[in-house]
Amino acid sequence: MSDELDRELRVATRLAEWASEVIRRPRGATADPVREKASPADIVTDMDEEIETYVRSLLRGKFPAYGIEGEEYGVHRGEPDAPHWVIDPIDGTTNYAHGIGWCSFSLGLAAPDGTPLLGVVADPWRHEVYTAVRGGGAYLNGTPTRAADHTTLTGHVFLTEWAAHAHWPGMDALLAELSARHCTVRVMGSTALSLAQVAAGRASATAIGEFHPVDSLPALLVATEAGAVALPQRPVYDEPLLIAAPGVAAEATELWRRLVLREG
Structure with a gap:
């Protein structure tokens, strides 16, 4: 340094x-x-x-x-x-x-x-x-601190946040799929803390509907330096962001692309 x-x-x-x-x-x-x-x-x-x-x-x-x-x-x-x-x-x-x-x-x-x-x-x-x-x-x-070594979303915690007070596009479909996989979702009310929980190994993943550097950039760096995977790697202002522990990144990314980004 x-x-x-x-x-x-x-x-x-x-x-x-x-x-x-x-x-x-x-x-x-x-x-x-x-x-x-x-x-x-x-x-x-x-x-x-x-x-x-x-x-x-x-x-x-x-x-x-x-x-x-x-x-x-x-x-x-x-x-x-x-x-x-x-x-x-x-x-x-x-x-x-x-x-x-x-x-x-x-x-x-x-x-x-x-x-x-x-x-x-x-x-x-x-x-x-x-x-x-x-x-x-x-x-x-x-x-x-390091991200969790979980290999599945099932049985673990997935955090998200509202876009202000509202659902964001794809959020409901994502929550329904996570529920079907017995993955417990929490909406806690602080974007920075929700992202940081992935760095602490407490949450397997965190998703937000709108990336804003003021409340997300510091925690994004903390999470990725703890080994978490970000999608996209370089977030775009007002666009969705997913952070996932490395062992669940493939599973979370597939859901994210299919349900939120609507790819494929």
Whole structure:
């Protein structure tokens, strides 16, 4: 790992630990006010904005040439050949706002062409921080982590997420086929954490209907550095993404292409 990448990872990890503490902060009798963004199912709280404001400020101070894209405050353009950060201060705001302990802080660094270079995902409620750098493996709380060695989807967990509040094309057909195979599906409410569970070996696969770098790129890198297989290998914005443990990748890919991508 280069000295600069090591510095970036240390900064990102410290920010993840700080954000986890802030998210766990007792909320008292008055919860954060919830405000709508694009729809009643797309919400933001003061905590989302507080975390992103601090993270953006710190990153701009330490890496002034870099760009930044955040969930709440959009894009700050850096120098043309510089990498850019992607920030989701609370991925799973609906869970957070309703007192459900399943949300995450997500921070990643991407090359100018979008290639993920570094990814950090923090689970405040389980005191877990996933980290990865490109080509350097994946870690959970500093210990190497690997995708599961399952060889079938049957009997294991498959995670997915809504596209905002709605089913995405092919989702119902995929869920029906997984049910027929006795594969248990869960919709947990945080894209970053759902992808990270494949890296931890807890879920055999995770599928999302729309890839957005802000909430998916860091966890995508963590999962693939843990040995998981991504389809497609280079995800496209707003297009579906499948992540699968290597032993179930062929089975999951066949279902994905037939039911979601409608190939063949």
